[in-house]
Amino acid sequence: MNSSNQLLNWRDLRPELNIKSDINLLETTKDTDFFDLQPHAGAAIERFLKNDNSTLLLLKSEQHGQYAPLLENFIRINQPNELAIKGVKYDLKQADSFSFPEVSVEPAKSKMDNFAAKKQVATALYCDQSQLFGCIRVNSSSHDIMLSAGLVHQLNGGVLILSASNLLERFDLWHRLKQILTTKQFDWYSLNPLKIMPCDIPSYPVELKIILLANRAELATLDELDEDILQIADYAEIESYFSMENCEKQIKWASFVQQYARQNGFPAIKESGLTALYQYLARQSEDRHLINISPLKLKSILSGVVACNKNYNQSNSLSAVDFLRYFDSLSQQQGFLRECAYNEILKEQIYVATQGEIVGQINGLSVIEYAGSPASFGEPSRISCIVQFGEGEIIDVERKNELAGNIHGKGIMIAELCLANILELPSQLPFSASIVFEQSYSEIDGDSASLASFCVLVSALANLPLPQSIAVTGAIDQFGLVHSVGGVNEKIEGFFTICERRGLTGHQGVIIPTTVLNQLSLSETVVSAVKNGKFSIWTVDDVFQACQILFKRPLLSDDKNTEETSISTLINHRVQHRAEPKIRLFERLFFKR
Incomplete structure (x- = not known):
């Protein structure tokens, strides 16, 4: 290979x-609108606007403030320009000392009528009852009343864009909106439940469509509070x-x-x-x-x-x-913490070798994130493994000391099981091994170090040195296939930065999974170094390819390759050599002549 x-x-x-x-x-002859990049959401909104029976659209979006104006503009383009005259005209007869106020209603004949539709579409990401449903104002001295129209009245026959976060804070608003959407009728209520209205006010029909902007968490909460909402609403997503x-x-x-x-x-x-x-x-x-x-x-x-x-x-x-x-x-x-971390490595406060060869030591790659900092960065981690006489136990020191999460522990176990499966090792090895992330003082997690752990375990068992100029990242399964990991650009650039500041030799590089090729978008500095042969990046599909690059020999015996002894042969010879003293001791104890 x-x-x-x-x-x-x-x-x-x-x-x-x-x-x-x-x-x-x-x-270009035709401008490209934001919703031209949202074919699914755009089609769903158009269907919603044309369907007279659809009154509620749940539109999943992450940032309501930035999408609401774009949505308004899209609706204006797709709605008829001429706003039909809808609504009513309320006539008020004020009270006197002998009578109560009276309110009569007739269909609106002009857009100037007090409760005629005024808008085609509007947004109210933050609103209260009076803004939505209007209110009854009473003069404190004369006791004259005045009816104020809310967005529900102004948008009769139109579309109202709301934020789910606002409705969740005041869920009573949603109950009343739901009643209006269901009955298509507006009924007047007192804003203060402890006070009655000064007079009876006739109801009138309202045709309203509502688009509710909500993220995943808000949609889940809405579904919990109102089990019917997903059944009565259309659903679409603004794709990020x-x-x-x-x-x-x-x-x-x-x-x-x-x-x-x-x-x-x-x-x-x-x-x-x-x-x-x-x-x-x-x-x-x-x-x-x-x-x-x-x-x-x-x-x-x-x-x-x-x-x-x-x-x-x-x-x-x-x-x-x-x-x-x-x-x-x-x-x-944003790079202060990153520079501090790299300086610690360059000053050898944290030891990371980038030259030479060492048995049982490899450079893994990790992504460092600090709470309160928007930037993450890659950093090499020295992973070591030593093998001793024992009962076949593989000790993950990080996991045993509760400095690693469950996914990390799973990755180390998979590395152990993968090696046993590929090399067909006996059920109980005469060796015990310990794997350590050296100079790691905080909790780590993830399975991206499982390929590096596999390689360092192989190195220790076969007594073969690993090049310190090559760093490794990748997750593996029990069959030895190498799978995708995250943060590959930061990981590569982190190791490259350390090598570059120490001096590029042309032998340094990283091994990454083939499946992360679509993630690569590296800096100009790294690209130039690779172009000039100063730095290398290898992709691997399985542990066999990774071992060939690192050890310059095959992992398993191959009749076609007789130049180098395979790693499996070296490990099996060592296992047999360690097992023989135990067998001879057993024979002396139980087969004395």
């Missing part, structure tokens, strides 16, 4: 936009990520970004700038085919790019240089 087959080319390390350079996105699988979708996304920049007063973006933005978003989503399309996030990035560009001019277009300058400055201003 040739390890060069798993060596990545520098072109594989970052995604590229597949857009023809002669496409002028500013001159947009697929970038083909050229057509990439052009659509690029057109949306250009239109958004133009509408919000930002300069146009060059193709190189779009590529840099795409690479940054793909890095954050950890998927080249799915990127975040949050308008709030896009606005934050474009604002930062403009603010970071000292030579900003409205007539200038934003290029990749402008975006990268902003991303670098953002990384630096």
Whole structure:
């Protein structure tokens, strides 16, 4: 097996936009709206608006404030422009010393009538009873009454956009809204349950549609409080990520970004700038085919790019240089904890070797997150294993001292079971092994170190040295297949930074799962080092390929390969050598002549 087959080319390390350079996105005949990137949600909203029997749409969204204006605009485009005259006109006859006030009602004949529909669509993310349902105002001195219309009256025949978080805080609002949607009738009630209304006010028919914006947690709470809500409502989702699988979708996304920049007063973006933005978003989503399309996030990035560009001019277009300058400055201003961690390694306060070979020691890769800090970063972790005479127990020191979570413990157990399965080792080894994350003082979790744990266990059992210039990440199963892990960009760049500051030798690199190729969106520094042969990145599908790269020999015996003794042969010889003294002792004790 040739390890060069798993060596990545520098072109594989970052995604590229597949857009023809002669496409002028500013001159596109049709602007790309946000809901053009939301075909499922857009179709659901259109069906909801056209269906007279649908009165409630639950629209899953994470950030209500940024999507409500976009939703309003989309509804205005898809609703008839001419607002029909709906509602009523209330005539009031004020009370005198001999009578009570009287209220009569007749159908609205003009939009100027007091309870005629005034709006086609409106948003009320935060509101109270009087804003929604109107109120009865009573003059404290004359006792004259006045009826004030609420959003329910103003939007008769229209659409009201609400936030679930507001309704959950005041759930009595939802009960009354539900009654209006169900009966299609508005009835007047006193806002104060301890006081009666000053007079009887006739009810009147109301046709209302409500779109309720809610995240997953809010939807779950609504379902618990009202078991009928999912049965009476339509459901759709505003997707947080947009697929970038083909050229057509990439052009659509690029057109949306250009239109958004133009509408919000930002300069146009060059193709190189779009590529840099795409690479940054793909890095954050950890998927080249799915990127975040949050308008709030896009606005934050474009604002930062403009603010970071000292030579900003409205007539200038934003290029990749402008975006990268902003991303670098953002990384630096959030990188204090990262630099502290790397300095500890470089000053050998935390020992991590990046040269030479050592038996039973390997560099794993982990992602460090601190509470209260928005940035995470990759950091190499020294994993060691020693083997002694024993009863076959594999001791996970972190787990035994309650410094590791259940998933980490599961990963170490899988590494042990995988080795026993592949090498067909006896049920009870004459060895005991201990696996330690050296100089780890806080709780760790996750199974991304199971491949590294497997390799360090193999090294200790076979007495074969591991190159300290290669770091490893990956999760394995009992059959030796290597599976995906998260944070691969941060992990690679973390180990690369330590190697670069100590001096790149051309022998350093990392081993990652093949399944994370779509996650890769590495920095220009790493890409240049790989391009110049100063740093290497290997992808592996299974433990056999990983062992071939690390030990330069096969894991199992192969008749076709006679140059190097296999690792399994070395381990079996060592197992037999350790087992023989026990057998001879047993024979002397029980078979004396």
